[in-house]
Amino acid sequence: MAERMRLYVTPASPWVRRVRICIDELGIGDRFEYVQTKWPHAWGTRTVEMPADFVQATPVVRIPALVADDVTLTDSHSICDYIDDRFGDHRLLAADGPERWRALETNALACAIIEAQIMRRAELLRTGPDRSDDFIAKMRDRGLRCFAALEKKVSSFGDIFGLAQITTAVACGYDEWRYGPDWREATPKLVAWYDTVAQRPSMKATEPAETPQR
Incomplete structure (x- = not known):
């Protein structure tokens, strides 16, 4: 079985939610390890310290962030496109036209x-x-x-x-x-x-x- 991809998440984020819905709609949840992040309210106005593995995955320090075997992606747009291309055969977004x-x-x-x-x-x-x-x-x-x-x-x-x-x-x-x-x-x-x-x-x-x- 292929190694599971790591997805940094939090339940309040709409960007995370759109990725998770895409995963569920494609039926590929078993391919992901969800890593729950914790955020102080200070995130809105100042730099906050986060765990080293999260910062390594996403130097911009935002979620979601996906760590796959071939690539690390740090925004929901690219993550949705990646999983739809890799697992969905462009079922969620047409490839062209x-x-x-x-x-x-x-x-x-x-x-x-x-x-x-x-x-x-x-x-x-x-x-x-x-x-x-x-x-x-x-x-x-x-x-x-x-x-x-x-x-x-x-x-x-x-x-x-x-x-x-x-x-x-x-x-x-x-x-x-x-x-x-x-x-x-x-x-x-x-x-x-x-x-x-x-x-x-x-x-x-x-x-x-x-x-x-x-």
């Missing part, structure tokens, strides 16, 4: 939401007068604009649950868990779609939870 670019168009909107969610979270963890309420509002507004854009794309999803749909579902789930139902107010089609896919085993198994502290 119009289908790939349409999926990446949707995926980019969902990723922009996740990026805004994480930046908003980091700023909310800042204490004292340095915290910027304007920046927090800017990230919230960016996310809501992208949710509105995704609302126009839901009708094209059909029964597909590929990388674009996975990332969209993760963005919806994280916003609801961390910030509440604001995104639902102007996106009825997206809400109906999300409430259905949220019942998938891969989604239920990866529901977000607070990161272990240290």
